[in-house]
Amino acid sequence: MNRYLFVLCIAAVLIAGIKPEAKFMISEFLEKDSQLGLPPMKIPEDNPITKDKVLLGEKLFMDERFSSTGKVSCSTCHLPEKAFTDSPLKVSEGIDKLKGTRNAPTVINAAFNRSQFWDGRSPDLEDQALHPFLNPVEMGLPNHEPILKIVRSDPGYVNQFKKVFDVSPPQITIRHVVKAIAAFERVIISSNSRFDRWYFRGENVLNDKEKQGFELFTIKGRCVSCHVIEHTTALFTDGKFHNVGVGINNVSDEDVARLSAEFLKTMYNQSDVDLKVLADSKTSELGRFAVTRNVTELGSFKTPTLRNIALTAPYMHDGSQKTLEEVIDHYNRGGASSDKEKINPYLSGGIKPLNLTDEEKAALVAFMKTLTGKNFEKFQK
Amino acid sequence: MSADISRRKFLERSALGAASALFPIAMVNVVFGKKKGGEATKSKGTREKSDFTFAYISDAHIQQISGNKFVRNWDQGLKRAVAEANLLVPKPDFVMFGGDLGQLGKKVELDHGAEIMSACKYKTRYVMGEHDYYLDMGAYWEKLFGSHYYSFDHKGVHFVVLNSVLTYDSWNNKWPSAEERMNQMAGLDNPNGTPFMVGEAQRSWLKKDLAKVGRDTPVIVLSHSPIQKIYKGWNFWTEDAEQVQALLKPFSKVNVIYGHVHQIQYNQIGNISFNSVMATSWPWPYPQTYALVKSNLPVLTVPMNRADPFFERDATGWQFIDVNSGKVAATYLLPDNENRTVKYSNKTGRPEDVKYQDKRTAAQEHY
Numbered sequence: 001m002n003r004y005l006f007v008l009c010i011a012a013v014l015i016a017g018i019k020p021e022a023k024f025m026i027s028e029f030l031e032k033d034s035q036l037g038l039p040p041m042k043i044p045e046d047n048p049i050t051k052d053k054v055l056l057g058e059k060l061f062m063d064e065r066f067s068s069t070g071k072v073s074c075s076t077c078h079l080p081e082k083a084f085t086d087s088p089l090k091v092s093e094g095i096d097k098l099k100g101t102r103n104a105p106t107v108i109n110a111a112f113n114r115s116q117f118w119d120g121r122s123p124d125l126e127d128q129a130l131h132p133f134l135n136p137v138e139m140g141l142p143n144h145e146p147i148l149k150i151v152r153s154d155p156g157y158v159n160q161f162k163k164v165f166d167v168s169p170p171q172i173t174i175r176h177v178v179k180a181i182a183a184f185e186r187v188i189i190s191s192n193s194r195f196d197r198w199y200f201r202g203e204n205v206l207n208d209k210e211k212q213g214f215e216l217f218t219i220k221g222r223c224v225s226c227h228v229i230e231h232t233t234a235l236f237t238d239g240k241f242h243n244v245g246v247g248i249n250n251v252s253d254e255d256v257a258r259l260s261a262e263f264l265k266t267m268y269n270q271s272d273v274d275l276k277v278l279a280d281s282k283t284s285e286l287g288r289f290a291v292t293r294n295v296t297e298l299g300s301f302k303t304p305t306l307r308n309i310a311l312t313a314p315y316m317h318d319g320s321q322k323t324l325e326e327v328i329d330h331y332n333r334g335g336a337s338s339d340k341e342k343i344n345p346y347l348s349g350g351i352k353p354l355n356l357t358d359e360e361k362a363a364l365v366a367f368m369k370t371l372t373g374k375n376f377e378k379f380q381k
Numbered sequence: 382m383s384a385d386i387s388r389r390k391f392l393e394r395s396a397l398g399a400a401s402a403l404f405p406i407a408m409v410n411v412v413f414g415k416k417k418g419g420e421a422t423k424s425k426g427t428r429e430k431s432d433f434t435f436a437y438i439s440d441a442h443i444q445q446i447s448g449n450k451f452v453r454n455w456d457q458g459l460k461r462a463v464a465e466a467n468l469l470v471p472k473p474d475f476v477m478f479g480g481d482l483g484q485l486g487k488k489v490e491l492d493h494g495a496e497i498m499s500a501c502k503y504k505t506r507y508v509m510g511e512h513d514y515y516l517d518m519g520a521y522w523e524k525l526f527g528s529h530y531y532s533f534d535h536k537g538v539h540f541v542v543l544n545s546v547l548t549y550d551s552w553n554n555k556w557p558s559a560e561e562r563m564n565q566m567a568g569l570d571n572p573n574g575t576p577f578m579v580g581e582a583q584r585s586w587l588k589k590d591l592a593k594v595g596r597d598t599p600v601i602v603l604s605h606s607p608i609q610k611i612y613k614g615w616n617f618w619t620e621d622a623e624q625v626q627a628l629l630k631p632f633s634k635v636n637v638i639y640g641h642v643h644q645i646q647y648n649q650i651g652n653i654s655f656n657s658v659m660a661t662s663w664p665w666p667y668p669q670t671y672a673l674v675k676s677n678l679p680v681l682t683v684p685m686n687r688a689d690p691f692f693e694r695d696a697t698g699w700q701f702i703d704v705n706s707g708k709v710a711a712t713y714l715l716p717d718n719e720n721r722t723v724k725y726s727n728k729t730g731r732p733e734d735v736k737y738q739d740k741r742t743a744a745q746e747h748y
Contacts, residue, residue: 225691257468264470295465296698296716334453345464347457349694349717 022378024080026058029187029375037196038189039233041111047126047179049186056160057184060177066133066147068140069095074132074181077104083311083376084108084188090319094138101277101284103319106312108376109305111186114239118301118317121273121291125182130174131274138278144174151177190308190373198370200232206370213367216360221331223364225350226303236307236371241288241300242348245335246316248299249344251282256298259283263293287317298346308376310369324365332356433536436466436503436701437711439479439640440660442512443494444677451493452677454693455484458661459497462699465714467502473701474535476503479640479658480510480546480605486563488521495525506533510605510640511546511577511616515566516559519544530583532590538599538704541590543583545604545619545639548575569679570614577606578620587628599634599707607639609648609655615665617642629653634707636725643697645713647723649731656702656711656723656732664696692717 030051043049060066064073077092078084084107086092092104102118110116116128132138133147141147151157152169161167165176195214197203206214218224227236248256259282268276273291277284288297301317315321320337321330330337334353335344356364372380441459444452466476478498483490491513498505507526509519519529529544552575556562565573579587594600602608608625611617619625629635635653643665646657663678667690689695694716703710708725709732715721722735 222691253464253467260468261470264468294714294720295468296714296720298465298468343457345457345460347461349454349457349692349697352453352693 022081026054026184026187029189030054034192034374035189037191037193037200037234038109039112039230039235041186041189043186044124044126047182049183050164052160053164053180053183054187055184056157056164057180057182059157059160060151060181061184063150065150066139066141067095068142071095072139074129077138078107081379083308083379085312087312088314090314092138094132094135095140098137098140100135100137101279101281102317103314105304106308107185107188108190108308108373109188109235111189112235112305113237113302115302119273119277119288119291120241120302121270121277125185126175126178129178129181131271134271135274135278144177147177148172148174190376192374193307193372194370195367196234199229199234207366209363209366210370211367212360213363213365213370216356216364217367220360221328221354221356221364222350222352223331227306236305237303239303241297241302242350243287243297243299243344243346244301244316244351245330245341245344245347246301246320246337247285247287247318248346249341251285255282256286259286260289260295260298263290281318284318296346299344300346300348306368307371308373310372310380311376324368325361328356328361328364332361432703432705433474434469434471434701434703435535436469436473436476436699437479437638437658438462438466438476438498438661438699439508439658440481440510440643440662441478441494441497442481442484442660442662443490443497444484445487445489445493446677449489451490452484454677455662456493456497458694458697459494460500461694461716462661462714463497463501466699466701467500469701473503476501476505477603477638478505478507479603479638480508481512481640481660481662482507482510482522483513485560485567486513486516486521491521491525506542508542508603508605508640509544509546511566512563514544514546515553516563518553530586536704538601538707539591539594541587541600541602543579543587543602543604543608543625545579545606545608546577547580547583548578548620567679569616574614574616576613576618576620577616579604579608579625580621584621584624584628587625591628591632594632596631597633599704600629600632600636601704601709602629602635602637604637604639605641607642607646607655607657608637608653609650611642611646615642626650626653636709638702638709638711645721645723645734647711647732647734654709654725654732656709658700658711659698659713659715661697661699663693667696689717 061074064071066073072095077086079086086104089104091102092100094100105118111125116122116125122128122131133141133144151161152172158169161172161176164180167176194205198206218229226238226240226242228234228238229236263286277290283290285299288300289295309324313322315324315327321327331351332354333339335347335351336342438459442455443459444455446452466473482494509522509529513519513522523529530542532539532541534540553562556565565571568574591600606619607617608619608622610619610622630652633652637653637655638658639655640658640660642657643660643663644657645659646655648655667678695718698713698715700711700713703712710722710724712722713720721737723732724735725731726733
């Protein structure tokens with residue numbers, strides 16, 4: 001081996017070795033960083049964002065005491081350093097390593113979602129935050145009382161709630177708790193990716209392969225029809241629900257009939273649905289249908305954003321696809337994860353074979369890796 | 382809007398809220414035998430009457446490309462309708478297929494369509510469409526599904542199935558080949574076209590058939606073309622519609638349900654309520670953008686601006702039909718769209734779109 005090259009290799013190893021682990025810092029999100037590529041955010045009138053509220057929300061988000069074992073916090077499954085997911089886990093692990101049925105969706109830009117959870121069973125961030133505390137496979141509390149007991153007695157929390165909401169300990173309710181968490185989540189936004197700088201600002205920061213990937217994304221690959229890019233902004237989601245051929249084939253026709261009939265016969269409330277879809281993998285695959293009871297939405301799940309997608313493997317609502325390459329192969333087959341798999345009858349009308357070449361698939365992957373927001377670039381390997 | 386109000390609205394929309402947002406399939410059924418005024422009465426006669434629903438799938442247009450290769454989009458539409466119909470709660474009493482199972486009447490198309498339909502868990506009956514008929518004048522279809530026209534009784538309702546896509550012998554015989562005849566009939570806005578009709582023989586059968594039926598018995602006529610005159614260029618038309626309507630006039634509760642139009646239509650002529658059913662294949666008219674890429678759609682003669690060309694199921698669908706009080710309430714299941722219900726209103730004496738009736742803009746009356 002060339003001596004010069006050898007020295008270079010050693011140097012590279014050393015640099016890699018001493019490179020400090022990238023850390024999430026809330027302060028980076030409190031600065032008015034460019035929101036290039038994102039639309040204005042709708043903030044509920046009854047929950048304005050303040051710095052103190054965000055800091056309180058962050059503390060609550062990280063607090064492991066709000067679980068039956070005292071070991072699981074929101075951040076257990078939404079790790080800031082993993083782009084607020086639990087990558088590389090397929091499905092999330094709650095108390096006692098109990099497994100749910102779904103892949104943790106990122107918190108990043110969740111403030112822009114029209115509905116929360118993969119099946120949209122929750123309308124907003126405040127409502128969403130109520131449920132994982134109580135789900136038996138997530139944080140496993142019997143009700144919200146243990147949380148209130150802590151925040152009403154812990155001196156740090158008492159001070160912060162007083163400062164943020166002007167409430168005395170007995171006046172603190174779970175609404176205050178979820179409002180603070182939601183305020184924290186509303187600052188966890190990410191934009192200003194290389195794509196944004198190229199597309200919206202005309203900076204020449206994409207290479208030819210990435211640009212080719214963008215062309216494929218918008219035309220031959222048909223991706224943009226659901227992962228929407230608008231004229232001045234791009235959320236990379238249509239906020240709608242589609243059956244893309246993932247999951248429902250794991251459930252037999254008989255079980256689809258049995259489980260769907262159960263939902264059609266019984267009017268479950270939001271908490272019932274929350275329990276059922278996370279407790280049983282077959283019920284989980286009913287998707288949006290479990291919420292709307294509309295048979296045309298069987299096996300449909302919310303279109304996730306593609307921002308920061310390079311950081312959030314594995315993919316799909318069940319985490320069944322390990323890499324972006326696998327995802328593209330799935331769509332290229334017209335909604336099947338292998339050549340043998342049958343096309344499910346409830347498949348969204350937008351999904352059909354794409355006839356992409358290997359080179360085109362690689363270009364699409366290259367394009368998707370340009371979607372990492374500036375404040376998360378340090379986490380991308 | 383405060384967060385609480387929007388949250389409540391959200392829950393109502395998503396059917397998770399209070400019982401106010403019932404899933405259409407769980408629709409409350411009006412007890413059969415209710416009078417027009419809404420007052421419940423015991424039905425006359427000895428036959429027991431009860432409320433029921435049936436599912437209606439139509440216009441699948443299964444199309445062979447070559448060998449055992451068929452148009453994926455049309456296959457998916459029919460498969461989807463069958464799979465969804467199988468999940469209905471309460472279960473429909475039976476399924477109707479409203480015609481145009483095949484595209485060019487070929488045996489392979491009808492066979493392939495019948496195979497997809499065989500996944501249906503309910504008793505299924507068929508209506509003849511012009512795309513099933515004009516290759517061999519319905520011979521193979523008859524072998525698969527039976528008579529071209531027939532009647533049956535179900536829970537106190539008299540059903541009549543007509544072959545309304547017949548036409549003049551002179552037109553039938555003028556073509557050099559059966560394939561050419563089929564192709565000519567498959568074209569829309571075709572100057573060589575010909576109007577559909579029920580024809581004299583079938584009308585005299587219908588007269589005899591109806592003679593045995595009590596005047597208060599609800600009658601539901603199932604045909605492929607509308608038994609009314611809407612637009613001749615697309616054969617949204619039945620040449621002898623008035624004569625057929627006259628035969629139905631003596632009955633107090635009459636519904637005509639038809640396919641062919643690939644869109645939601647409803648109308649009231651005298652005592653007769655008309656409801657169309659949706660196609661599982663493509664919407665008509667379809668947007669011009671549908672045809673930007675090579676597809677197997679028929680030639681577009683008038684563009685539309687509503688369906689989303691990306692979502693191939695948009696503006697297609699199927700329906701289940703609730704026979705309330707002998708009058709039809711058709712609930713359309715529309716993938717990528719909001720489901721809709723067109724229901725007979727006792728108040729206005731005509732079918733109405735339950736959700737949109739109050740929001741309608743006045744019809745354009747001059748052009």
